[in-house]
């Protein structure tokens with residue numbers, strides 16, 4: 001298909017064991033947020049699953065693709081509620097963790113190592129696609145739009161997509177040039193410097209990972225979307241009935257930390 005282009009950042013350096021240490025350990029600070037908006041959007045994975053369940057009209061037995069599923073928190077939770085879940089991610093470290101947690105929870109999830117830019121031949125296979133915790137917008141815009149088109153391709157007619165992203169209005173109102181994004185009692189921390197590029201709509205972060213007295217640097221990039229722009233992208237990808245909600249499931253407003261975009265195929 002030839003959609004894989006040069007990366008804007010090194011995803012393997014970002015989504016690694018350090019990330020799990022700061023965001024997924026038993027005493028980690030909570031759900032990962034990367035940017036100026038402080039505060040956990042969903043009160044735990046169960047609350048996120050409740051919102052997904054409600055907004056996607058999920059029912060036991062439905063087939064769900066969790067695209068860029070990370071370490072499988074949501075995928076495992078939806079499987080525990082009776083969905084037939086496939087999780088795809090590019091991080092081997094995260095997939096190992098997702099599989100181990102699925103086993104511990106005694107749930108079955110098909111975990112697939114892959115790249116969201118080139119999905120397998122899954123045409124019309126899924127009832128629902130979820131893409132959670134700002135797991136969209138890592139590439140240049142032509143490729144980002146290709147990812148959306150592939151989400152539409154793998155959904156059945158009438159299928160629905162839910163994407164959890166930053167709420168741009170709140171993000172800009174909260175903007176700070178830097179932030180200690182995670183801090184552990186032993187002094188380990190993530191310190192982020194923020195850069196906004198209004199010409200590309202991208203947010204770039206220079207991260208310093210401090211762990212056991214050692215520091216390393218990485219950068220990552222994510223595209224910021226206002227609702228009308230992403231609605232138009234979804235429509236161009238073949239979706240209709242595109243709606244925007246906040247983390248509490250009510251219609252999106254300026255005070256929400258998160259923007260959940262729900263789009264349906266005709």
Ligand SMILES: C[S@@+](CC[C@H](N)C(=O)[O-])C[C@H]1O[C@@H](n2cnc3c(N)ncnc32)[C@H](O)[C@@H]1O
Nearest residue numbers: 011015068069070089090091115116132133135
């Ligand atoms: C912010 S995390 C979100 C993970 C998960 N959805 C969650 O809610 O915890 C973004 C995820 O995107 C994955 N990712 C990055 N680039 C990817 C790519 N090209 N294809 C598939 N997954 C990718 C990362 O490995 C990471 O798990």
